[in-house]
Amino acid sequence: MDVNNAFLHGDLEEEVYMKLPPGFRHSHLGKVCRLRKSLYGLKQAPRCWFKKLSDALLRFGFEQSYDDYSLFSYSCKNIELRMLVYVDDLIICGNDGYMLQKFKDYLSKCFSMKDLGKLKYFLGIEVSRGPDGIFLSQRKYVLDIVAETGNLGSRPAETPLEQHQQLSTVVSPLLDDPKKYRRLMGRLIYLLNTRPELSYSVHLLSQFMKEPTEAHWQAALRVVRYLKGSPGQGIFLSSDPDLSLTVYCDADYNSCPLTRRSLSAFVVLLGGSHVAWKTKKQGTMSFSSAEAEYRAMAYTLRKIKWFRRVLQGLGIDQSKPTRLFCDNKAAIHIASNPVFHERTKHIESDCHDVRDAVQEGVIVTDHVRTGEQFADILTKALGRAPFQYLLSKLGVQNLHAPT
Incomplete structure (x- = not known):
């Protein structure tokens, strides 16, 4: 759904004044207008609109996620509704058609809305559905x-x-x-x-x-x-009911020739579908490849904890530990060994959250061969053969390619 003139719905709490717009009589020269409602162009306008929308959703019975403020959930008996907000564009899904329509009617009474039907195109992303899943x-x-x-x-x-x-x-x-x-x-x-x-x-x-x-x-x-x-290449999200988290993390030691800082990368799979990936330069210089990989594991752990909280908020059980795959055995041994020694005493204490997570059962570390490391494609420029192989493993498909 799309909101018409979304920013005009917001209520201003601050005192904001504006010059008179063109067209007013000369007798009003020297006067200004005090705004009661937000206008496009105000710095407060996005915040005022989101507060107005949030209040309307909370009145209906939705709960706002603490881990993603743009995610709202409604649960009542066996009825489940979810809504994602991007400024004035809304994506709504649920398991009850009558309740979905009732909610859309409620939104239309609160705001001037436009129902765009089933999701096909959203912010430049094309959505295709099939019995096997969704293609983006x-x-x-x-x-x-x-x-x-x-x-x-x-x-x-x-x-x-x-x-x-x-x-x-x-x-x-x-x-x-x-x-x-x-x-x-x-x-x-x-x-x-x-x-x-x-x-x-x-x-x-x-x-x-x-x-x-x-x-x-x-x-x-x-x-x-x-x-x-390959213009039509994209990500396929499988309809497989398996919703367990699997994560691959990798690092490229001293990848930057100027700063000598290493590169971290991770890929997150929900079931068999790739749902998140990122490449990021590490904040400090590492003294060995094992340390670089260990820092990559610590960075990935923060993302894992966030994903687990979001999934738990959606009612998806996360009692089992998340499998974290790494291709460096030394980093895995550091994560599983709670004893400090010469190789780890200079590493920041926040990196050792990986050890705590292993002992608490949040994650379990596994070794994977470098040739099967999905995140390897995110850390370096590969040749054609390994690039195409890892690309096929990433869940990237091309629906527009000739058969």
Whole structure:
């Protein structure tokens, strides 16, 4: 559902004054208006609108999630309703058609609403349903990027980045118009919602937005050429009733040649569906690959705890420990061994939350071969063969590819 003129519904609590709009008589010169309702352009407008919407939902009987303030849940007997809010766009789902319609009628009485029917297109994300699950893609968004950069007639690339390319230390003239580079990177960042294989390349290229060079621009265009070869690629969310969490985490030791900081990455699976992924540079320099992997495990643990709380709020049992896969045996031994020694005494204490989580049964660590490490595609530029293999394991599919 979509709210018409959402920001005009908010009630202002602060004293806000505005100049008279054009068209008033000259006798009112020197006077100002005091606003009673929010207007578009006010800094308070989004907050006022969200408070107005939240109050309406709470009156109906919804509960707001403490772990995601945009998620609202309604539970009464066997009736379950869920709603996600993005500014003035609402996604509603439930297990009772009559209650869904009653709730939509209630919203229409509170606000001026537009019912857009079943979810097919949301914020640039295309949604396709089938008996096996839901497919999310951004095909139209990708084609717009390819057309805007003038690559409709270019030859597609097999991988997003060239292997072993050192973009941090490359010597190249500065780009004449850095705005086009920044605009392209902003669009690619939003594309990560359905394209996990781009996490590393976008993470790397977005570090040069201040002073991009010609080499950085050409590397970004290679990502676009890769997209041209698979514009309809996206994520498939299976309808499998298994809702257990499985997480893969990885690190690339000393990946940045300038700061010598390592790279962390993780992939979260809900059942057999990939639901979250991220690539992030570590905050401090690690002294060994085992320490880098251990820091990646600690960073991933915070995400695991958040996911478990969200799932518990949705009524999904999380009594079993979450399996955390890592390809570094030394890091796994550090996590399972509560004894401090020379290799761990300089590591910050917050990283040792991994040990506590293992002892408390929140997670259980497992070793996985590097070739089967899903998160490896998020930490480095791979060759064509390993890239295509891990891509198939990530749940990325292309419904528009010829059979």
